[in-house]
Amino acid sequence: GAGVSQTPSNKVTEKGKYVELRCDPISGHTALYWYRQSLGQGPEFLIYFQGTGAADDSGLPNDRFFAVRPEGSVSTLKIQRTERGDSAVYLCASSLMNSPLHFGNGTRLTVT
Template sequence: GAGVSQTPSNKVTEKGKYVELRCDPISGHTALYWYRQSLGQGPEFLIYFQGTGAADDSGLPNDRFFAVRPEGSVSTLKIQRTERGDSAVYLCASSLTSSPGQGNEQFFGPGTRLTVL
């Protein structure tokens, strides 16, 4: 498809385990974003990539969270030693550019619902 895809759509894990969440952005989009959305809240920024580099990771809550985008396309969000509070929907978005104005609009994937038991 032409949109942003995320896998898996659902992930259930046990406290303390390691998880990886994958995002395939729209082809040609240089900017990629990860968000976390808890119940009843809006998306909360985690990290932004411009190409292969993490241009802004100020939203990552702690060092258990890490994300990579080695070839400037697919990105993986990695969470170590998961905690129950990590349970949320993790959204990925991509945009054509990162400059303000036209082309900056972010296109979201359907999200990965993570449940930590």
């Protein structure tokens, strides 16, 4: 596909469980971003990768959140000990340098 692919599209988990959200960026895009959109809010920045390294992780809310991009392409956002407040749509975006972000359709995470 030509766009950013995120899986799963929906994830329901119980409080305290561990979840992984996957992002497959547009081929050739070196920059990859994770954003989180809570109900009634705009997307909020979580983390930015340039290649394999996290160039800016200042938006991660706490140490339960972690993201990796080991080969500079696919990225995984990992959330440990999930809490109900983590419920949101998690958006991944990719881009070429200094170009607008292309967003995926997001993963809707519900923590019960």
